[in-house]
Amino acid sequence: MEKGSRARRVMWKSFVNMHHAVPKLDKILKEMQELGPDPFDYMITGRGLSEIPSxxxxxxxxxxxxxxxxxxxxxxxxxxxxxxxxxxxxxxxxxxxxxxxxxxxxxxxxxxxxxxxxxxxxxxxxxxxxxxxxxxxxxxxxSSFSWRGSSFQKMKSFFxxxxxxxxxxxxxxxxxxxxxxxxxxxxxxxxxxxxxxxxxxxxxxxxxxxxxxxxxxxxxxxxxxxxxxxxxxxxxxxxxxxxxxxxxxxxxxxxxxxxxxxxxxxxxxxxxxxxxxxxxxxxxxxxxxxxxxxxxxxxxxxxxxxxxxxxxxxxxxxxxxxxxFVGEERKEYFNKFFEDQVVAAAVFKHVEENEILYTMCYNPSYCWILGLSLGPFFTQRDRKQQGVPKTITQLYSNYIYNILKNHGRAIESPRDVLLKIGEMAFTGVSEKKIVFRNGDLIKYNLQPSQFLSGFMMELLERDDSAQSVVYTFPHLTIQEFVSALAQFLTPDPGDIRKLLSEAHSKEDGRFEIFLRFVVGLSSSRSARPLEEFLGPFLHQTICGVIDWVKEKVEGEIGKTESETGKRDLLNTLHYLFESQNQTLARVTVRSVETLTFSGLRLTPIDCAVLSPVIGLCDTIKYVDLENCSIQCEGLQRLGPALHKCQVLRLGSNELGDSGVKLLSAALRNPDCKIQELE
CATH class of the missing domain: 3.40.50.300 (P-loop containing nucleotide triphosphate hydrolases)
Structure with missing residues (x-):
């Protein structure tokens, strides 16, 4: 500012040229434009704003x-x-x-x-x-301004x-x-x-x-x-x-x-x-x-x-x-959640090592569910840590298990009540409805109870004459999980494959997590804790779900010419991962020779799902991951399986030095079959 008018003009021109790329600078220039040529006039107007008559x-x-x-x-x-x-x-x-x-x-x-x-x-x-x-x-x-220095002390109070x-x-x-x-x-x-x-x-x-x-x-x-x-x-x-x-x-x-x-x-x-x-x-x-x-x-x-x-x-x-939450904020949340810092560290370490669970931690509500669901595995000596949830379905299965453990014995048939709750929840997912009234409870033959309050929160609403109670699930994903669970509890499942296909065809994504939960619940690992209170899951439904996933994978594995086809296959592989069904995965992908996701952005979660799939492909020859925005973290997830293919394309991905080191480890693998590398 002390270099003269020409220097000031160059400075302001530079600011104007770059302001669209710098949010804070853009905000500052807009505020200066609003303030006009003499901001001291505004300072006089603004004085005494905090003063209040006695x-x-x-x-x-x-x-x-x-x-x-x-x-x-x-x-x-x-x-x-x-x-x-x-x-x-x-x-x-x-x-x-x-x-x-x-x-x-x-x-x-x-x-x-x-x-x-x-x-x-x-x-x-x-x-x-x-x-x-x-x-x-x-x-x-x-204001965006944060002036420092003695020459700006008068301006500071205004800005x-x-x-x-x-x-x-x-x-x-x-x-x-x-x-x-x-x-x-x-x-x-x-x-x-x-x-x-x-x-x-x-x-x-x-x-x-x-x-x-x-x-x-x-x-x-x-x-x-x-x-x-x-x-x-x-x-x-x-x-x-x-x-x-x-x-x-x-x-x-x-x-x-x-x-x-x-x-x-x-x-x-x-x-x-x-x-x-x-x-x-x-x-x-x-x-x-x-x-x-x-x-x-x-x-x-x-x-x-x-x-x-x-x-x-x-x-x-x-x-x-x-x-x-980003970075250390997630760790800070768990440190505050658990009084025992040893337990806090153990839970956070498990979450941090599981890409799917870790990504959920940006949301405080998910952190709350994670803390309540995972805490018992690290505080109770009789719960073996090798049973700690690895998928989102396993996590929510343990969430519901803890509710049943504390409230399930209070009613005669928790299976029947949970089926009714699940049917109401499924209607809500279908209609994008998250608030339920007494009329909804009556329709599904439900009554307010201690057990019901374990799944749904009661909220008060005022009207002209009185207060009424409405009900909502603590989070949409809990509503979706209970909806999926109901499919395995009903004595008359109907055509489960048709239901899943219709849900999968919805383009607005409303059934996406519901479908992952349904497939995940077909796994005995996810079902076992719930069956302790609810009785055995319907075998007919389990077989129907497995057949549907098998059909989806086999139908989409070769249809990856378009971006939509690649996205559909990736979603289906997420279902496969959620099922944790090694036999199903091996049957569906064992003879695959080509996997191409070029041009489709893959997150570390996607890479974590893709890695075991490549690992199970006995005949894999060609893996094309060009322009997939894979960076070091994603490559770390893929690393254990990359050596299996003959042609590997990683062009235009920002691997960095660490990524190249991970790739070198794959190339040094004694079983490495890579002949062509991009």
């Missing part, structure tokens, strides 16, 4: 104390053990999530476990290469204040920690750790707003939760820039909020402009986000990706996504 201080303190008490503990469903709910101190259990200042996709049709498991590691590596900007929760409503009238959207898949993150934000504000420029924070859940079936105003929305604001709200409206509104779980909202609807700009009844006006709930939320109601206030909205497209036309100034 007569409001008492209410603020009461509000902070109320929020602190509400948010200082974390209630966790512990359905695998005898206590239904355990209460933890938030600050003790909370593990910082990685939040990135971008959103990868705003529509998502593929199953979230597959979609995130498949690409999560690649995004993690981008973050480590500093191609992504990681932001903390206290930065969502803070770190909130941008007036800022709306932020945070995306994240189910179970990734959006609600817990909101709880931590509210707790940190209430305890004076973040956002001192906000005098008051109001937090709402869309799930609770669903119960409001009449017109209401913002004033009463607040007073329903915090009645001590009754006499001062009119004064708060005068300084909206000091207010933060949080709305959690847009994907759970029953009403539509359409920001692309042009009528809202022309017909006043669609817009609420006064916090005392009576409006529909979606119009209040819409007007706050669009800065038509209390212009100058800040708004935070969280949502799963499936509903994020609703906000594309909204005036959102900050987009962010919770990436979940």
């Amino acid at each position: 007569h409001l201080k008492d209410v603020q303190q009461k509000h902070k104390e109320t929020l602190r008490v509400q948010t200082e503990t974390l209630r966790v469903n512990t359905i695998l053990i005898k206590e239904k709910v355990k209460i933890f101190q938030l600050v003790i259990l909370y593990t910082e999530l990685t939040v990135i200042s971008t959103v990868r996709d705003r529509t998502l049709v593929e199953h979230e476990l597959l979609a995130r498991g498949r690409d999560h590691e690649e995004w993690r590596k981008k973050h480590l290469r500093r191609e992504l900007e990681k932001i903390r929760t206290d930065q969502l409503f803070q 770190q204040r909130t941008s007036s009238g800022s709306s932020a959207a945070v995306s994240g898949v189910a179970g990734i920690g959006k609600t817990t993150m909101v709880q931590k934000i509210v707790y940190d504000w209430a305890t004076g750790k973040i956002y001192p420029h906000f005098q008051f924070v109001f937090s709402f859940k869309f799930r609770d707003l669903n119960a409001i079936n009449c017109r209401i105003n913002l004033r009463n929305l607040i007073l329903d939760l915090y009645p001590y604001f009754r006499n001062i709200l009119r004064e708060l409206w005068k300084n909206p820039e000091r207010l933060l509104f949080i709305f959690d779980g847009l994907d759970e909202f029953k009403d539509s909020i359409d920001f692309a609807d042009n009528r809202r700009n022309t017909e006043p009844q669609y817009m609420c402009t006064d916090p005392e006006d009576w409006c529909e709930v979606p119009d209040i939320v819409h007007s706050l986000i669009q800065h038509k109601l209390l212009p100058g206030c800040s708004v935070l909205v969280t949502s799963r990706p499936i509903a994020l497209h609703l906000l594309e036309k909204a005036q959102i100034s900050v987009w962010a996504e919770i990436l979940g």
